[in-house]
Amino acid sequence: MKNRKWLWLLLVPWVALLSVPLxxxxxxxxxxxxxxxxxxxxxxxxxxxxxxxxxxxxR
Amino acid sequence: xxxxxxxxxxxVFGMLLALVAAIGFVASRWKRADLHAIEEWGLAGRRFGTxxxxxxxxxxxxTAYTVIAVPGLIYGTGGPGFFxxxxxxxTFSFAFVSMPRLWSVCKRHGYVTAGDFVRGRYGSHWxxxxxxxxxxxxxxxxxxxxxxxxxxxxxALGIGHTSASIIPLLIAFGILAGYxxxxxxxxxxxxxxxxxxxxxxxxxxxxxxxxxxxxxxSAIFRSxxxxxxxxxxxxxxxxxxxxxxxxxxxVFGSALALFLYPHSITAILSSSSGAVIRRNCVYMxxxxxxxxxxxxxxxxxxxxxxxxxxxxxxxxALFVKVLPSWFAGFCLASLAIGALVPAAIMSIxxxxxxxxNIFREYIDRNLQPRSETLIARAMxxxxxxxxxxxxxxxxxxxxxxxxxxxxIWILQTLPAVVLGLFTRWFHSVALLAGWFAGMVxxxxxxxxxHLTAVYPFHFGTHTISAYAGVFALLLxxxxxLGGSAFANAFPRPRQDETSVEDYISA
Numbered sequence: 001m002k003n004r005k006w007l008w009l010l011l012v013p014w015v016a017l018l019s020v021p022l023x024x025x026x027x028x029x030x031x032x033x034x035x036x037x038x039x040x041x042x043x044x045x046x047x048x049x050x051x052x053x054x055x056x057x058x059r
Numbered sequence: 060x061x062x063x064x065x066x067x068x069x070x071v072f073g074m075l076l077a078l079v080a081a082i083g084f085v086a087s088r089w090k091r092a093d094l095h096a097i098e099e100w101g102l103a104g105r106r107f108g109t110x111x112x113x114x115x116x117x118x119x120x121x122t123a124y125t126v127i128a129v130p131g132l133i134y135g136t137g138g139p140g141f142f143x144x145x146x147x148x149x150t151f152s153f154a155f156v157s158m159p160r161l162w163s164v165c166k167r168h169g170y171v172t173a174g175d176f177v178r179g180r181y182g183s184h185w186x187x188x189x190x191x192x193x194x195x196x197x198x199x200x201x202x203x204x205x206x207x208x209x210x211x212x213x214x215a216l217g218i219g220h221t222s223a224s225i226i227p228l229l230i231a232f233g234i235l236a237g238y239x240x241x242x243x244x245x246x247x248x249x250x251x252x253x254x255x256x257x258x259x260x261x262x263x264x265x266x267x268x269x270x271x272x273x274x275x276x277s278a279i280f281r282s283x284x285x286x287x288x289x290x291x292x293x294x295x296x297x298x299x300x301x302x303x304x305x306x307x308x309x310v311f312g313s314a315l316a317l318f319l320y321p322h323s324i325t326a327i328l329s330s331s332s333g334a335v336i337r338r339n340c341v342y343m344x345x346x347x348x349x350x351x352x353x354x355x356x357x358x359x360x361x362x363x364x365x366x367x368x369x370x371x372x373x374x375x376a377l378f379v380k381v382l383p384s385w386f387a388g389f390c391l392a393s394l395a396i397g398a399l400v401p402a403a404i405m406s407i408x409x410x411x412x413x414x415x416n417i418f419r420e421y422i423d424r425n426l427q428p429r430s431e432t433l434i435a436r437a438m439x440x441x442x443x444x445x446x447x448x449x450x451x452x453x454x455x456x457x458x459x460x461x462x463x464x465x466x467i468w469i470l471q472t473l474p475a476v477v478l479g480l481f482t483r484w485f486h487s488v489a490l491l492a493g494w495f496a497g498m499v500x501x502x503x504x505x506x507x508x509h510l511t512a513v514y515p516f517h518f519g520t521h522t523i524s525a526y527a528g529v530f531a532l533l534l535x536x537x538x539x540l541g542g543s544a545f546a547n548a549f550p551r552p553r554q555d556e557t558s559v560e561d562y563i564s565a
Contacts, residue, residue, distance in 0.1 A: 014311075017149060032275055032278075040148075045348070055155070
């Protein structure tokens with residue numbers, strides 16, 4: 001790996017998903033999903049996207 | 060569930076199972092090689108590219124039991140059961156950093172198991188034995204749960220939990236044992252594709268059809284919330300403030316544990332390059348998203364008024380209640396087939412561990428490749444049989460409880476296996492002591508809470524409730540760090556057959 005700095009970016013989803021008090025709320029809802037649910041759903045593609053960026057940059 | 064067997068569903072179920080059995084047996088001819096070498100039988104020659112690895116890992120990590128257990132948990136506990144989604148997203152970013160290194164060093168030195176790696180890295184057969192025994196112990200109840208998955212799908216066809224339901228279970232077991240013996244890792248890899256396509260069809264249909272029938276997601280969440288609140292022990296869609304830490308630690312601990320399981324490592328080592336693994340860590344979250352939607356089937360079941368005694372019956376009962384017979388049969392078959400893929404990989408992984416790190420280490424050091432593979436084959440059969448006996452003789456709750464302990468146990472191998480990929484600073488005796496303390500403390504914490512994952516830790520007037528596996532890992536790490544710092548104060552030559560560049564792969 002050349003650009004090891006980019007690996008730090010992988011910590012972002014960990015911080016986002018381990019900050020439980022931040023997202024254990026019911027509103028605002030999206031497509032009928034309480035915030036608690038759609039927030040965690042949203043972080044699935046975001047985690048994949050961040051991993052993809054690191055994969056590209058740190059190669 | 061009405062009495063009597065649903066013949067349409069049963070016929071569909073039977074045909075699909077027969078089809079998959081046929082594919083599994085043909086697969087032993089696929090990418091033909093000398094199946095008398097353990098790297099061929101047990102790792103399929105480390106030749107799987109991006110696409111096959113994707114299906115194999117998907118079939119391996121998102122097991123039939125997951126499809127049954129996660130919605131069951133949500134059905135039972137509400138919000139606190141949803142941690143599966145977050146950990147299944149984070150686990151791939153963890154794997155992205157660590158698993159290509161493991162693949163690389165294992166390829167370089169011909170290691171087949173995590174035990175092989177630890178043996179080579181630290182030169183300690185005791186530490187390797189600890190990793191091996193933990194792996195085998197954690198795998199057997201997990202494997203048993205896959206068979207429970209087959210059992211509940213069969214029961215939902217209307218056969219019920221009677222003595223007659225043993226016959227389909229035995230047939231499924233026969234398929235599993237037969238094709239694993241013959242094709243090794245190639246067999247589950249070939250049916251993983253069929254299994255995944257079927258599960259995708261099931262899930263996509265369910266997430267479109269069920270909300271339409273049940274009045275949309277807002278209605279589903281609303282009725283689920285009412286149903287959970289009306290329980291004798293009321294539950295909620297959200298977390299109570301005293302559940303934040305336990306939720307977070309369950310996400311954290313489970314994300315770190317998933318890739319330590321022998322069946323995950325076997326699938327990783329069977330891929331053809333580090334790049335294949337990295338690419339898969341980017342694509343795998345597609346399954347995670349699906350898992351989240353599967354989890355919500357628990358709320359669909361609440362909204363549809365499904366009432367079951369055991370949480371493992373939630374999903375099968377939902378299928379039977381709301382879907383047309385033929386499609387319910389398709390769904391139940393995909394659950395049963397979905398159980399066979401991970402079950403096969405688990406039995407192979409545990410067999411590899413036994414053969415390489417117990418038999419070859421302690422019984423016969425000059426094992427020829429041919430007899431090594433024969434022993435691995437026999438062991439895979441023995442391990443699957445042990446799991447079958449487990450399912451037939453013990454109530455399913457035993458397997459569920461032991462699988463919970465298995466998660467705590469496997470997490471204790473993290474310092475030796477994963478930290479060992481990055482540094483040789485740790486001392487093998489300190490790692491062994493940390494492992495032992497983690498195993499004892501983690502187990503007693505879970506046992507003291509009547510086998511639940513969350514332990515309330517009291518000090519003074521405060522109580523910290525968190526995942527027992529993470530408490531145990533903390534202690535494990537403190538001992539490993541302290542002990543290694545102490546041991547390193549007296550420099551001695553270190554045993555290590557690997558070198559820095561072995562870990563860096565293309």
